[in-house]
Amino acid sequence: MHILGSVLLAAQMEPRLFDLDFQLLADSVLSIIALLVLFVCLSYFLFNPARKFLQGRQEKIAGELENAKTKEEEAAKLKEEYEAKLSGIEKEADEILNAARKKALANENRIVAAAKEEAARIIARANVEAELEKKKAADEVKKEMITIAAAMAGKIAAASMDEQKQNALIDETLKEIGESTWLS
Numbered sequence: 001m002h003i004l005g006s007v008l009l010a011a012q013m014e015p016r017l018f019d020l021d022f023q024l025l026a027d028s029v030l031s032i033i034a035l036l037v038l039f040v041c042l043s044y045f046l047f048n049p050a051r052k053f054l055q056g057r058q059e060k061i062a063g064e065l066e067n068a069k070t071k072e073e074e075a076a077k078l079k080e081e082y083e084a085k086l087s088g089i090e091k092e093a094d095e096i097l098n099a100a101r102k103k104a105l106a107n108e109n110r111i112v113a114a115a116k117e118e119a120a121r122i123i124a125r126a127n128v129e130a131e132l133e134k135k136k137a138a139d140e141v142k143k144e145m146i147t148i149a150a151a152m153a154g155k156i157a158a159a160s161m162d163e164q165k166q167n168a169l170i171d172e173t174l175k176e177i178g179e180s181t182w183l184s
Contacts (some may be wrong), residue, residue, distance in 0.1 A: 152173055
């Protein structure tokens with residue numbers, strides 16, 4: 001201790017470099033130890049929870065980004081599916097319209113054919129009726145001719161006349177019947 005005392009005494013007398021003494025060194029060491037303890041305590045109670053919080057936040061953001069990426073991919077797939085369906089719907093609509101046009105054309109052809117058929121039946125019926133009317137008119141003319149011939153024969157037989165009287169009688173009968181009967 002004696003040596004230590006003399007070192008201290010010598011140290012007190014000599015000019016000091018940076019004015020360092022043992023008290024200052026001890027205070028500095030204690031301050032550094034206190035800072036280390038404070039850093040360890042802060043690290044344990046403040047920095048670790050803050051790190052855990054930030055790490056959790058970072059993981060949450062990464063998860064949300066991954067989730068958003070997944071949703072975006074799903075949305076892209078759905079968009080492609082819907083676009084495919086839309087193009088399919090357009091094709092289907094064209095097919096339906098084409099089928100409707102074909103059906104309308106078939107209906108039109110059927111209606112036209114039915115109308116032509118009906119017109120042909122009406123014409124045939126009209127021709128048959130006209131033919132019947134012609135026959136009826138011809139029968140009436142024949143009956144009238146028979147009646148005229150019978151009337152002439154009766155007049156000729158009753159009169160037993162000569163040729164001049166017979167011609168006069170024919171002319172008279174013709175006048176009674178009318179010339180229009182013989183012209184038609």
